[in-house]
Amino acid sequence: MSETVLYVIPSDPYFQPDQAANSRAVAQVEELVPDALGDIETDLSDALVFVHGTGLESVSCPACGTQLDFPGWWMAAMDEAFRDGSTTGLAVKVPCCGSDTTLNDLVYNVPSGFARYRIRVWSPNRRMLDDEELAGIGAALGRPVRQIWSLV
Numbered sequence: 174m175s176e177t178v179l180y181v182i183p184s185d186p187y188f189q190p191d192q193a194a195n196s197r198a199v200a201q202v203e204e205l206v207p208d209a210l211g212d213i214e215t216d217l218s219d220a221l222v223f224v225h226g227t228g229l230e231s232v233s234c235p236a237c238g239t240q241l242d243f244p245g246w247w248m249a250a251m252d253e254a255f256r257d258g259s260t261t262g263l264a265v266k267v268p269c270c271g272s273d274t275t276l277n278d279l280v281y282n283v284p285s286g287f288a289r290y291r292i293r294v295w296s297p298n299r300r301m302l303d304d305e306e307l308a309g310i311g312a313a314l315g316r317p318v319r320q321i322w323s324l325v
């Protein structure tokens with residue numbers, strides 16, 4: 174049986190909170206998932222991790238909205254960005270309109286993103302967080318956050 178996992182990650186992929194901000198953010202998340210069936214965990218890593226939602230199947234340009242070749246172009250851009258196992262940056266130039274953007278700013282069909290810090294809720298047992306709830310977590314963390322839902 175698959176299990177639902179809710180990830181909360183900073184919109185800034187490189188951001189890592191200090192211990193106090195981490196504690197505040199986790200406490201905020203705890204309040205929002207009173208019926209969670211599983212644990213709340215956090216991960217800190219030096220390397221950027223791609224956190225993607227279940228059902229990721231297309232990606233579009235944030236500048237002009239063109240659907241990009243997926244996984245073809247996107248996978249090649251990922252390989253380039255993570256060539257030596259770690260990345261020097263997520264910058265990409267999209268082939269549609271030539272805009273400079275980042276892998277983190279592409280429009281994924283399900284919320285996804287890159288992070289060096291994640292809050293993970295196992296079986297949160299609730300619907301998606303609304304904007305106000307996300308803003309509350311962001312205020313606690315000191316950075317705006319994204320929610321990513323995954324089935325594992």
Ligand SMILES: [Zn+2]
Binds near residue numbers: 234235238270272
């Ligand atoms: Zn474009």
